[in-house]
Amino acid sequence: MENYQSKNPQQNFSNGNENFVPSNLPNATAVLVLGILSIIGCCFYGIGIIFGIVALVLANKDMKLYKKNPEAYTNYSTLNIGRTLAIIGIVLFVISIIVTLIAGSFFGWEALTDPELMQQRVEELMPQP
Secondary structure: OOOEOOOOOOOOEEOOOOOEEOEOOOOHHHHHHHHHHHHHHHHOOOHHHHHHHHHHHHHHHHHHHHHHOHHHEOOHHHHHHHHHHHHHHHHHHHHHHHHHHHHHHHHOHHHHHOHHHHHHHHHHHOOOO
């Protein structure tokens, strides 16, 4: 029994007996990897936001494919997990930006790049007993 792919991308594989063999969504693994990289890279100078946005774009394309023909695909859970990780990575990036802005306004922007000045400002706020 050989499998033949249809010319129509909406149809799936057939083994000749009209039994359809479900296939994987084309970008599900890439979305999962990009979602993981978005979490890892969320604090590395904004790299994580790029991975997260790309993952969400790819996930939306595959979700449209899945919604048109859910029986044709088997790895929707992988796509959903990758999409969730991408959203978490983007949220962590936004939180890190907010924390940086608060720290910069609280301690001063120059203290964020100078460890000695930061230590001095922290000691001013918390006097030793």
